[in-house]
Amino acid sequence: MTAEVSRGGLVLPSYERPRGAHPPLDFSGYRSTALRHPQQPLVLLPQRLTEVTGPLLGNDLITPSDSDLTTQHAGEPQGQRIILTGRVLDSGGRPVPDTLIEIWQTNAAGRYRHAREHHPAPLDPNFTGIGRAMTDAGGNYRFVTIQPGAYPWGNHHNAWRPAHIHFSLFGRAFTQRLVTQMYFPGDPLQPIDPIFNSVPDPKARERMVAQFDIDLTQPEWALGYRWDIVLRGPGATVFESEVDDQ
Ligand SMILES: [Fe+2]
Numbered sequence: 001m002t003a004e005v006s007r008g009g010l011v012l013p014s015y016e017r018p019r020g021a022h023p024p025l026d027f028s029g030y031r032s033t034a035l036r037h038p039q040q041p042l043v044l045l046p047q048r049l050t051e052v053t054g055p056l057l058g059n060d061l062i063t064p065s066d067s068d069l070t071t072q073h074a075g076e077p078q079g080q081r082i083i084l085t086g087r088v089l090d091s092g093g094r095p096v097p098d099t100l101i102e103i104w105q106t107n108a109a110g111r112y113r114h115a116r117e118h119h120p121a122p123l124d125p126n127f128t129g130i131g132r133a134m135t136d137a138g139g140n141y142r143f144v145t146i147q148p149g150a151y152p153w154g155n156h157h158n159a160w161r162p163a164h165i166h167f168s169l170f171g172r173a174f175t176q177r178l179v180t181q182m183y184f185p186g187d188p189l190q191p192i193d194p195i196f197n198s199v200p201d202p203k204a205r206e207r208m209v210a211q212f213d214i215d216l217t218q219p220e221w222a223l224g225y226r227w228d229i230v231l232r233g234p235g236a237t238v239f240e241s242e243v244d245d246q
Pocket of ligand 1: 161164166
């Protein structure tokens, strides 16, 4: 870790990024990245108090139904109910409390509730697909949701995304946001998915896959999956980055 002093006079830590773990911003297998990635070197903007002190998050802003996506409507959603839990950890294995985790996903049929969604699978009136939770003192988070479905995308002929849940983590400031995707074990679409395989290191790809946990599974009710999120270090989770490390 090194320290940088911004023009605003704030001393900010910076961390060396592992090579080969995070996906490049321009990945030929994922065609639209060619249209999205910066064409010029990034310009570091000075960070001031506003960026490094907000938002002020608190548990009182999160309701129980925020983390239970099966109870957000009048009826229960269709699909396989799952419990998804894990811990947010730093590079030393220490838990990271008070981290806002937001998730978004398709319903059981593989359809997002989104204005630009065009997959002709049915919407579920009892499922929005958006949740949020705060980590507790032990860095633990927990969601109850529905197993998302695979969906087609126009990247290439017969392209289907493996089932996944999008994750966003906020730290103590707006500038401390990390975004990634969590996958399910044993999915036959993973080996042929360009987004999953834009992560060069096979071990880093494995760290995006949750583990099925029979002890977390509740009889007659829901399957259990466990997925820890490691913020940095050799065991870090892969995050979608603003910096191209190729
Ligand atoms: Fe997605």
